[in-house]
Amino acid sequence: MTQPPSVAGWAQALTTALAATAGEATLAAGRHLLRDGGAPLNVTQGFAISKFQLPDARVVRPRLVVTELSTTQWDRIDAAIMALPDAAIVAGTTAISDEFINPHLTAGVPLIPASEDISYTCTCSTGETTPCPHSAAVGLLLTERLRTTPALLFTLRGRPHQHLKKRLNATSARPARQEPSALESPPAGATQPLPLAAAPGAAAQLAIPDPVDLDLTPLTPAHALPQPPPAPLPDLQELNTVAADAAHRAQMLLDGGELHISRDTPSDIARLTMLPHGAHFRPAAMEYLSLDVVSMGHLQLAYTYGGPAGATAYLETFPVEHEVLAQAQAAIQPLRPASMATVEWEDNRLTDQAGGVQLRYGLDARWHPYRAPFGIWQPVQGADADPAQAYRAARSTQVRGRTPKK
Structure with missing residues (x-):
C-alpha cells in the first residue's frame, strides 16, 4: 500500500451490507426519496440520522443504527493499523484506504458492519418495526459520504478517527538523517564533497544573512481578481x-x-x-x-x-436515547428551583419551563443551554458534557422577560 489510498470501495461495501438488511426494493425507494437531494445527514457514535418532509407536511426522522465496537476491538484495530509501515499515508487522513475493508488488516475485526449489526428506526408509521424508505435513505446518504470521508465510519462504529490520527502523528517523527558510511564508495561519476574545514570560503557560506525589510504596501492581494470570471463560475x-x-x-x-x-x-x-x-x-x-x-x-x-x-x-432536532435524557434529568433535579414541576422531553431537548432553562443535546455530546428572556429560547454560554454544569450556566445568566413559550 504505497500508492495514494483508494476510498471507492467503502461505499460499495456498505451498500452491500444495506441490501442484505433492507432489501433492494426498499433501497430503490430510498434512492427515489433522494433524487432531488438536499437531505441532511448527521453521524455520531452508533447511529446516523436525517429528516424528510412528507407530502402532508409532516417531518419524519429516520435513523440507521449500527452496533458499536468494543474498546478492546478498537485497540486491536488501532494496533494493527499502526504496525503498517505506511500507516500515516493510508490511515492518517480522513481519506482512509479501502484496503481496510479486509478484516485481515484490522486484526480480524471488520469495520463494515454485518447485517446483524444494522437496524433501522423511523418516526413514520411503517418505520417502527421494519426498514422503511426513509431509514434506507439514511444508509444511502452515508454511503455517498463515505466516498469522500470514510473516516465517518470510525465514528459510527464507536471511536472517532481523530483518536487514531493523534497516535499516528505522535509516532511519525522524522527519522534521523543517515550519514554515508566511511566504507561506502560514492557512485561512479559522483563528486565527493570536501570536508567542511578544508572547503574554501566555508565560513562565508555558513554565514546567515541579515533580515531584509520588504515593502509590500503597493502589492495587490492575490484574491482581488481584476475582472469577473466567465460563466458558469461563481461571480x-x-x-x-x-x-x-x-x-x-x-x-x-x-x-x-x-x-x-x-x-x-x-x-x-x-x-x-x-x-x-x-x-x-x-x-x-x-x-x-x-x-x-x-x-x-x-x-x-x-x-x-x-x-x-x-x-x-439550534436548527435541528434529532432522537436521543431515553437513557441519555433520563440521566440528564436526574443530574439537574437537585438544581431545579421548582423540583415538583414537569420536565419536558422532546427529541434532543430537555425543557424545565418552571426554571426557565432548556438544554439541547448536541452532536458533540455536550448539553447546550438556553434561556427565554423574551418568550423565545435563545442560546447562552456554558455548553458542557455534564448536564448539571450546563444547567448551572443557564441559571447564572441574568435575563429578564416573559415566561418562555412552549
Whole structure:
C-alpha cells in the first residue's frame, strides 16, 4: 500500500451490507426519496440520522443504527493499523484506504458492519418495526459520504478517527538523517564533497544573512481578481469571499488558534456571516435558512457559544436515547428551583419551563443551554458534557422577560 489510498470501495461495501438488511426494493425507494437531494445527514457514535418532509407536511426522522465496537476491538484495530509501515499515508487522513475493508488488516475485526449489526428506526408509521424508505435513505446518504470521508465510519462504529490520527502523528517523527558510511564508495561519476574545514570560503557560506525589510504596501492581494470570471463560475464577489475565508483560516492556524470544522452547510453559514468578509451574505443566508433577523442572530450566538455542534443543535432536532435524557434529568433535579414541576422531553431537548432553562443535546455530546428572556429560547454560554454544569450556566445568566413559550 504505497500508492495514494483508494476510498471507492467503502461505499460499495456498505451498500452491500444495506441490501442484505433492507432489501433492494426498499433501497430503490430510498434512492427515489433522494433524487432531488438536499437531505441532511448527521453521524455520531452508533447511529446516523436525517429528516424528510412528507407530502402532508409532516417531518419524519429516520435513523440507521449500527452496533458499536468494543474498546478492546478498537485497540486491536488501532494496533494493527499502526504496525503498517505506511500507516500515516493510508490511515492518517480522513481519506482512509479501502484496503481496510479486509478484516485481515484490522486484526480480524471488520469495520463494515454485518447485517446483524444494522437496524433501522423511523418516526413514520411503517418505520417502527421494519426498514422503511426513509431509514434506507439514511444508509444511502452515508454511503455517498463515505466516498469522500470514510473516516465517518470510525465514528459510527464507536471511536472517532481523530483518536487514531493523534497516535499516528505522535509516532511519525522524522527519522534521523543517515550519514554515508566511511566504507561506502560514492557512485561512479559522483563528486565527493570536501570536508567542511578544508572547503574554501566555508565560513562565508555558513554565514546567515541579515533580515531584509520588504515593502509590500503597493502589492495587490492575490484574491482581488481584476475582472469577473466567465460563466458558469461563481461571480467575483463570491470568489473573493472564498479566497478571503481561506486566508482567514490559514491565519488562525498560524496564530495558534483553534479551527472549527463545520460539516454541514447551516453551521458553516453561521461562521461565515459573522466574519467581515462574509457579512454581506447575511441577507441571502437568512433567506436560504428561512430565518428572520432574530433567529439569525440566535444562530450566530449558538455558533459562538458552541461551535458547529451548537449551531446544529439550534436548527435541528434529532432522537436521543431515553437513557441519555433520563440521566440528564436526574443530574439537574437537585438544581431545579421548582423540583415538583414537569420536565419536558422532546427529541434532543430537555425543557424545565418552571426554571426557565432548556438544554439541547448536541452532536458533540455536550448539553447546550438556553434561556427565554423574551418568550423565545435563545442560546447562552456554558455548553458542557455534564448536564448539571450546563444547567448551572443557564441559571447564572441574568435575563429578564416573559415566561418562555412552549
